[in-house]
Amino acid sequence: MLLGALPIEAEMHKRQLSVLYSILASENSFFSRIQEILKYYNLPTVSEFKDQLPSKMQWKKDINRTIASKWSTILQEEMEEKSTLKRCNTQMLKIHEVHPVWRTLLPLTYEVKKANIKARLLTGTYLLQEDIQRFTGNRTEEQNWQLCQIEKEDIVHFILKMHSVK
Incomplete structure (x- = not known):
């Protein structure tokens, strides 16, 4: 002082x-x-x-639930606008839950590649000969499926009729 x-x-x-x-x-x-x-x-x-500080376990539980809920809402709204997801049941897609395409695969390289093709078919991003012709403008009726040489390459033939895929 x-x-x-x-x-x-x-x-x-x-x-x-x-x-x-x-x-x-x-x-x-x-x-x-x-x-x-x-x-x-x-x-x-x-x-x-x-x-009013909750316990650490309650804190983590509440924070994780709140963040997952918020992002589920945001992502559900975004999914409704995506044309690539029109074949998916987007209501079943949830945070912390894997889509059935990925849930059933074994941890093997070829299984992951197969699941990747399934996911691309599901979302419509797998390019078939029909899609390539549409994008390039090169539309010729005689271009058949490159693997089986039976019919034109479209999604119906690929999934339902092609024997080498089954």
Whole structure:
């Protein structure tokens, strides 16, 4: 008091509050970003969490459920707009659940390749001769299926009639 200076503890508090101001004033700070994330997921504020902090297990469970629910909604809306998913039952697709195309395969390279082809057929992104002709404008009726040489290469023939695929 004789020197007119603040105690060391008060100087520390000033510096800590100065750092707090820098964090709060910055749009890219951890604290600001956390506030945005909490708002995005409709979660309580930091101070509300601090007042009623759940157990760590409950915290993880609630956070994981909230994030999965939010992203399920977002992805369901996006899937409705995707033309490649018109053959899929998008209502059965969920976060943390694998599509049946991937669920049934064995951990073998050729099985993964087969599942990849199935997924591409399911989404309509597997290019058949018919698709290539449509894109290039080179439409000739005599271009048959390159593997079996029986009929023109389209999705119906590939899935239902081609013996080498079965």
